[in-house]
Structure formats: structure tokens, C-alpha cells
Amino acid sequence: MNDITGIVFDIQRGALHDGPGVRTTVFLKGCPLRCAWCHNPESQTFEPETGRSGRIYGRALTVTEVMAVVRRDARFYAASGGGLTISGGEPTAQYDFCSALLAAAHGEGIHTCLDTCGALDWPRLDALCAHVDVFLYDYKATAAGTHRALTGIEPGLPHANLRRLLAAGATVRLRCPLIPDANAAPDHLDAIAALGRDYPAMAIDLMPYHEIGAGKYDDLGRPRPALETRVPAAGETAAWLDTLHSAGAAQAALG
Amino acid sequence: MKTLTELNLEAALAAHDPLARERAITTAYRAHENASPAVRELAVLAVQFPAILEPIEEGDLFAGRIRYPLVSFGPEPGGLGYACRAEAIRYVVAGRGLDQEACAEAEEMIAYWETRATAARTRAAYPPALAAALPSDDWTRESGAGFPLYRMAGTVLDYRKLLQLGLSGLDAEIALRAAGASSAQRDFLDGLRAALGLAAASLRHYAAQARSLAADCGDPSHVAGLSTIAADCDAVSQRAPATFREALQLAWIYALLSGTWNYGRVDDWLGSFLVADLDAGRLDEEQATQLLCGWWRLMKAYDNQFNNRVFIGGRGRVNEAVADRFAMLAMEATRRTRLNQPQLSLRFHADQNPALMARALDVIGEGCTFPILYNDDVNIPAVARAFGVPEDEAVHYTPYGCGEYVLANRSVGTPNGVVNLLKCLELALRDGHDPVARRQAGPRTDDSSFACFEELWRAYAAQLEHLIAALARQEKIAYDVTGREAPFLFLSVLYDDCIARAKPLFAGGVRHLGGTLETYGNINTADALFAIERIVFQERAATLSQLIAALDGDFSGPDGEALRQRLLAVPKYGNDDDAADAMARRVHDHVCILTREQAARVGLDSYLVVVINNSANTLFGHTTAASADGRRHGQPLANANNPAPGADRGGVTAFLNSLVKIDPGLHAGAVQNMKFSRALFTRHRTKLEALLAGYWAAGGAQAMISVVSRDDLESALREPEKWGHLLVRVGGFSVRFIDLPSDIQLEVLGRTLHE
Numbered sequence A: 001m002n003d004i005t006g007i008v009f010d011i012q013r014g015a016l017h018d019g020p021g022v023r024t025t026v027f028l029k030g031c032p033l034r035c036a037w038c039h040n041p042e043s044q045t046f047e048p049e050t051g052r053s054g055r056i057y058g059r060a061l062t063v064t065e066v067m068a069v070v071r072r073d074a075r076f077y078a079a080s081g082g083g084l085t086i087s088g089g090e091p092t093a094q095y096d097f098c099s100a101l102l103a104a105a106h107g108e109g110i111h112t113c114l115d116t117c118g119a120l121d122w123p124r125l126d127a128l129c130a131h132v133d134v135f136l137y138d139y140k141a142t143a144a145g146t147h148r149a150l151t152g153i154e155p156g157l158p159h160a161n162l163r164r165l166l167a168a169g170a171t172v173r174l175r176c177p178l179i180p181d182a183n184a185a186p187d188h189l190d191a192i193a194a195l196g197r198d199y200p201a202m203a204i205d206l207m208p209y210h211e212i213g214a215g216k217y218d219d220l221g222r223p224r225p226a227l228e229t230r231v232p233a234a235g236e237t238a239a240w241l242d243t244l245h246s247a248g249a250a251q252a253a254l255g
Numbered sequence B: 001m002k003t004l005t006e007l008n009l010e011a012a013l014a015a016h017d018p019l020a021r022e023r024a025i026t027t028a029y030r031a032h033e034n035a036s037p038a039v040r041e042l043a044v045l046a047v048q049f050p051a052i053l054e055p056i057e058e059g060d061l062f063a064g065r066i067r068y069p070l071v072s073f074g075p076e077p078g079g080l081g082y083a084c085r086a087e088a089i090r091y092v093v094a095g096r097g098l099d100q101e102a103c104a105e106a107e108e109m110i111a112y113w114e115t116r117a118t119a120a121r122t123r124a125a126y127p128p129a130l131a132a133a134l135p136s137d138d139w140t141r142e143s144g145a146g147f148p149l150y151r152m153a154g155t156v157l158d159y160r161k162l163l164q165l166g167l168s169g170l171d172a173e174i175a176l177r178a179a180g181a182s183s184a185q186r187d188f189l190d191g192l193r194a195a196l197g198l199a200a201a202s203l204r205h206y207a208a209q210a211r212s213l214a215a216d217c218g219d220p221s222h223v224a225g226l227s228t229i230a231a232d233c234d235a236v237s238q239r240a241p242a243t244f245r246e247a248l249q250l251a252w253i254y255a256l257l258s259g260t261w262n263y264g265r266v267d268d269w270l271g272s273f274l275v276a277d278l279d280a281g282r283l284d285e286e287q288a289t290q291l292l293c294g295w296w297r298l299m300k301a302y303d304n305q306f307n308n309r310v311f312i313g314g315r316g317r318v319n320e321a322v323a324d325r326f327a328m329l330a331m332e333a334t335r336r337t338r339l340n341q342p343q344l345s346l347r348f349h350a351d352q353n354p355a356l357m358a359r360a361l362d363v364i365g366e367g368c369t370f371p372i373l374y375n376d377d378v379n380i381p382a383v384a385r386a387f388g389v390p391e392d393e394a395v396h397y398t399p400y401g402c403g404e405y406v407l408a409n410r411s412v413g414t415p416n417g418v419v420n421l422l423k424c425l426e427l428a429l430r431d432g433h434d435p436v437a438r439r440q441a442g443p444r445t446d447d448s449s450f451a452c453f454e455e456l457w458r459a460y461a462a463q464l465e466h467l468i469a470a471l472a473r474q475e476k477i478a479y480d481v482t483g484r485e486a487p488f489l490f491l492s493v494l495y496d497d498c499i500a501r502a503k504p505l506f507a508g509g510v511r512h513l514g515g516t517l518e519t520y521g522n523i524n525t526a527d528a529l530f531a532i533e534r535i536v537f538q539e540r541a542a543t544l545s546q547l548i549a550a551l552d553g554d555f556s557g558p559d560g561e562a563l564r565q566r567l568l569a570v571p572k573y574g575n576d577d578d579a580a581d582a583m584a585r586r587v588h589d590h591v592c593i594l595t596r597e598q599a600a601r602v603g604l605d606s607y608l609v610v611v612i613n614n615s616a617n618t619l620f621g622h623t624t625a626a627s628a629d630g631r632r633h634g635q636p637l638a639n640a641n642n643p644a645p646g647a648d649r650g651g652v653t654a655f656l657n658s659l660v661k662i663d664p665g666l667h668a669g670a671v672q673n674m675k676f677s678r679a680l681f682t683r684h685r686t687k688l689e690a691l692l693a694g695y696w697a698a699g700g701a702q703a704m705i706s707v708v709s710r711d712d713l714e715s716a717l718r719e720p721e722k723w724g725h726l727l728v729r730v731g732g733f734s735v736r737f738i739d740l741p742s743d744i745q746l747e748v749l750g751r752t753l754h755e
């Protein structure tokens, strides 16, 4: 089981913003979506790639190999309530590897977070719940057309899965990228607020769009995604937060 | 920021009668050249004090400023023992346009000291083989693997005893000891008593000065302050101190007279005076904090660089609760003054009042860089092991200056040698030839055609053995010569067991005669050796001669650059890579054990490596050729025990895990620098605490923590290769700063770093 191999494009140790406490974040390569704002284009394809710079994106590692790294920070997890975060890409796209890694971590008493957009069949997601302590769940767009245009997939499955997870009592931290002139529309804020009202225990992180650079697209020889947006002004960000708070989602905060 | 040496020169240049003090000290020495060391020292001290004590300045809360003339006596601030700064004297002669007669007189004085200055006598005492092994003293400019230093650094006095007994009580104790003493012993003990008399005279000098300043001063608020200084100085010239102010005044003057500038466990020796005043209502906490701020400013005027260690916290203090109250105010004074001095340092242990560490993190988080943190739970057993002393002695470990441990008022351990390990490897690769100095600098160890890595290692070890054996001899000779030259009366009064043994500090008086050796380039050497092992001996991607050619050419040309990239790609220390870290440990253990073994051979109680922070890593870098860790010619060596700049890209936990692999029980102090973003001290405080808790629990001994600043980001823009480890938060993501496009980097720079 633990000789299952996955394609990993980065392992960040001492990650402080990927869930509770001090964590090790393992980034799995491959994603069925194509978000227009994606900061990690190297995470989208499933196979290792070599950039024009010669930089290699992605290497094959077994669960055992990854756990050997993860285990090294056990004392920091214990001191902080941290643990392993699996991110991507869309980590559930390497389902068997992801699932085995989560189980292996739990087997050693290591807390787990799964950073997912929820675009997989419910039974498969449901099966992961046993070994996920916190879901970092991306909520990308509300209107179907917008969702399709910005991510390349229909919203039905991710939206339904979110409600199912919450109904099943999973701990979810909602991660909401807000892209001006793209998804940051009133209907989307309303929907986030509604989720916040329905599930007051669920944390909501707003992640205002920020240009991190298209260098990696160039290095990979891929066209930069056409996205008409801009970095929101501080006032705009504050207004989103206000809207959510006054609509009853008191837990919303900047991520 | 000027150093004391620069300030001393300025004062000499501006003196009313230039070189008058230098002449007077020279005359006093000359007149007593054949007298006993104690009598001779006293004669010089009597010229020096109170003459070189500078006037009280406006705003000073205590009396006590000093400038050393260019000929002086002391352990370190003006030079070693009897010191003459010839170049500076010539500079003053020229700068003041002195006439020919004065010029001739100055040259005569310089010539006189050429054979009599303590440093000169030390060098003259080297046997020929030692002189050949250590040909130069000019370590800041010349290329070389090791150099001697001339000083008696890092004495930490028994201020508790000073404050309990006062000058008069100390005098009575010495008088008692002198009763049954031999005449040689009495000569020394009488010298101690006379030195105490000079201390009293210096206090009276300041009392009189304060009174006359008060008389001439129109501002009533200043008059009150000056009158208090006068009363305090008068009081402690006659009796033991009764208040916090008096105690601090006495300790400060005594420190200046003795030429020490590290003060040990200040909360332990000053805390009871503070708390007595607070409890009696003579002072409130605000007033006490202001007094400490005033003292901090005087320390900065004394030494602006590497000293002024003030310790708070830790095991072994007489009354922890009392000392803790002082410690809290000391941190507040540091927070308020925001000076680079004193180097406030906090010792802590598992059972300590947690308020101290919490406050320390607040103060560090505000960007003060102090207090520096020392983990007693690791350090006390480590010091016991390294020094070979029981834990109840090790509990008094006190790092001074750049971080060398001494046992307060029990041991001396001056670092009188510097070694550049990377230069030793450079020599080993070239059969002892120094490619920068272009001369045969080390022993011939091999013809450089090493068949395996272990052969190369043996050649490196041989270079180091040769050098360290020489420096250990040198250290002992420095003690012997200094001990013969002068009893260092002010130091001997407050050092165990000088009075009981009736022996001067460096001539059999000190309980534990230790020595230390500053090593630099440790981590570069480990990374370079590891890269050579991988690339040359395992992967065989380049031959040793190809590698040496690339290093000699500073990686120029496409082949050189390609090889450099291969070398850079080999794992480096600081990323929790077991193989790379094992090499760092091997290099560390080797040099530490080698050094420790010299003690018995040369007659020291201990001789230990220190791995510290100062500018030596940069200066040695200038004279060190390109190295196999990918470092270019002239680039700085990695600081202390830290990963090479930018080499630790594996995340903070990996970095911390690497640090604790280096054994603290083999050396006398090592410095670990860490930088965290401001948000970790505020919004994510529990995560910072967890990182540190994990580090301490795993064996972390020390941490010097600073906050990532705007300056850091600007440096990262200029030299991205050194800042691979710097993460910033952008749009809800943590990203490597150097990976951001330049416009975004500027944007990040533009916003204040509050995350």
C-alpha cells in the first residue's frame, strides 16, 4: 500500500498558513480544472515537466518516501497542533496516492488537512473523510456560467459535495478566491454568506486576487490565461468583508 | 556607529595637550620597569585613573565614561596589558602638526614600547617553530588559515561580592588575608588594596565633578540629578551600597576601571537592590526603568560593537523571583531605548516564570533583536561536558561578547586565536599552497592526487592539526606572559580564587584557566567537502584537478559555471538532509575534539572552539578563494553555525532540525541566527512559540532572533541567490520572495512588513 507512487511537485516544510499549527504541505501534481487565476500552472498536468529554464516540475515519490519527510517534523506538529496538508493541483486527482498518504499520516497520529476543490464523485470523497481532519475547501464561483468560464468545469459537483461534507459533520475551512470583475459578484458573496450563516462553525477565508506572476506559464511554454482583472484596492477588500459580516457570516476573515 | 578604538583616537586627536597622557603613562612605566608587577601596574593605574574617566555629560543618570589613551593599561579595551598603538600615535602627530621635538619624542616612545608592550612580549616569547606556524598578526588583511589575537577578553567579575562588601569591606577581607602572607603575596595583596583606593578616589573625583557641575548649572532639574550622582559616588566611596542607584553606580565605575565590558548575571546581583527600593517605595518601576535606560546609554558609549552582555534569567540565581522583577524592567529598557547595546540576553529553563519568555518575544517582535535566548536545559549539561566541570559550576555559564561562554568569576577563556577552516581545505587541496597569498602556507600534506575522499579528509585534518596545535601553544604563552607582566589588580579583586590563593588572575589565581578558539567557515567547509565527495568521488562528474582549476579560476567560463551549478545542486547543511548534515557534524566534532585535546598538552584547564557571529566571516571571505560549495572568491563565509546564505530552502522546521544536529557539548558557545516575519510575533504567535518549543525540546541551545525587515527585502532584490529562504505572503499564499516578478517584489517592499 505504501509503495504507491505519486507525482509530487513540491514539499513545503514549516508551512504556517495551510491549516492549524505548523505543517508540512505536500503538493500533488495534476488538476482537472483550469482556473484562470491559477498561480501554480506547473500543478495542472499530471506528468513531470521540464521548464525552458531547465527547472524540473514534479517527481515520483512513494507514500513511504513522503512520510519519511513528513515524520521529521512530528515534534513541531505536537507542539502546535499541526500536521500534514495535502494540496495541489487537485490532490484527489491522484486518488489512490492521496488516500494512502492520508491514511499513513493518521496511522502515525499525524493531523491531516486536505486542500481540495471537491471535483470528484461523492462516494470517493466520502471515503476520504475517515482520514481527513480538516478540509480546506475551495469555493470558486457561484453562477454556473461563471464557474464554467473561470475553471473549465461545472459547479454542480463541487457545490453539492461541499454541502454533503458539511452535512456529514466534516470540519471545513472555506477558501474563497475573490477575483474582481470575474467571480467577485454580489450573487457569489450572497452564496458565501448563506454558507456562513448555515454553518457558523465553518471558517471562511477570503483570498483577494493578487498577481503573483506569469513567469511559470512562460517557463512551461504555456499561454498566460486570459483574465481581465486587477488587484483589488484595500477598500474593495474591506467592502467584501463588510458585506459578508452584515449578511450574517461573522466568521469571514482575510486568509 | 564608531568603535571604542575609533573614539579613543578621536579623543587623542582632540586632546588639549596631545600625547600628554601617553607620555605620563610611559614615564610611570619606565620609572617602575624593574619594580614588582603589582607596584608597576599601580604606578600606571595611578596615572590612568581618574585621568581617563571622561566628564559627566548632560542627561547622564550615572557617572562613568571613559576614553583610553593610545598608550594604556588594561585587559582589552585599549589593547592587551601595556599597549601602545603606534600607528595611531603617528596619526595624531601628523594630524596635530606637532613640531619636530614632539615628533622625535613620540617616536622614542613608540620605540620604547616596541619591546615592552605586552603583545610584543607575547610574540617575542614564541619559540621559532611557533613563530613560523603563525607568521602574521594581521588577520583582517592578510590571507592565512589562522592568526593569534592579543587581548584578555571576557572576564566576568563577582559584582555580587562587590555590592555586598563595598570597597571598604573588600579592603578588610584582603587585609585579613595579608596578615599571614609571605612578602611576595603581600606585595600582590597590598596592590589589590591600593587599587581599591584608586576606585574610591575615582568615585570622589566624580562626586566633586558632579557637585561643581551642579553649582554652575542653572537648570534646577539637572541640579537635582547631579546632586544625586555626587551623593551616590560619595557614599559608595566609603561604604557598601544601600540603594539600587548606589549599587549600580559602584558596579559601573568598577567595570570601567577594570576594563571589563560584560557584566554577567545582572538580575542576580542587582535584583535585590531594585526590589528593596521598590518595596520600600524609594523607587517606582517607571523610575527604575529610566535608570536602566540611562545605564544602557552609558554602555553604548563604552563599547558600541561586540560586548556589553547583560544576562537575565536562568537557573542558579540566588532569588529567582527577585531577579525576575529586574529582568522584566531590563527588557522594557531595551524596548524603549532601541539601541544596539547592551546585548541583553535571556537564559531560561523549563520551570522558569513564563512571563519572561513571553515578554522577550514581544520585545524581539518589535524589532529589537534582543534579548538573545539561551536554553539552560541544554546548555548547563553541555557546558559541564565541554568544560569538564560539575553542573553546579556549569550553572554559572555566562556568554560574553560575541557568545563565548565563561563561568562567571570562576573561569577566564579569552579567544586568542582565529581559524579559517575553509582556508585549511583550500590548502589541503593544494598541498599546503595558499592560492590567494601565493605562497606555501601550510604543511605539505599530499601531492593532491587523492584516490578517495578519506585521503582528502586526512590532508584537511593535517592542515588543521598543525594550526590548532600552534594556536593552543600561543594561548598558553599569552597567559603566561600576561601573568608575568601584570596582576590585573581590579580583575583579581573580584575573581575566585585570587584573594584566597594570594595570586594574580593570570598567574595562578583563577580557578579555571580556559581558552577559546574562534573558528570560521565551518559550514562552508562541510558543504564543500560534501560536494567534493559527491561530485568528484561518487558521481565522478569532475576530477579533482578539474575542480581545483575551476576554483582557481573562480568558476569563470561556461565549464566553470556548469561545475558550479552541479556543486550548488548538491544538498547543503540546513535542510535536514541527513547526509549533508552529517558532514557538518563531522567537521564540527573534528575541530572541537581536536581543539579540546590541546588543553592538557599546553597546560590549560580547557581549550574550546567557539562558533560565533561578528565580522570575521566577511573579512576571512575576502581572502578565501572560490570553494567547492559554490561560493565565489571573496564572498563572505557563512555566519557562525548557520547555513550558507540562501542555502536553507527546506523550510523553517528543516532548518531548525539541522541546527540541533550539532553537538553543543563540545564547544564553548555557538550562535544561531533566525529571522521571522513580524506576523509570527503577533497574529501567529502560537505558531512561533511552537517552532521554538520544538527547537528547544530537540536540543536547541541558543537563538538570536530578528524580524524580517525592509532592509532584508532590499538585500534580497540585490542578491537573490542569498535569499532563497525568504518567504512572504502574497494574496493568501506564501511565496519565495526571490521567485516573484520584480514589480510585485517592489509592491511587497512598499507595504510595511506586518505579516
Ligand code: SF4
Pocket: A031, A032, A033, A034, A035, A037, A038, A039, A040, A041, A043, A044, A088, A089, A090, A117
Ligand atoms: S484548482 Fe487549483 S491547481 Fe487546479 S487550476 Fe484551479 S487554481 Fe490551479
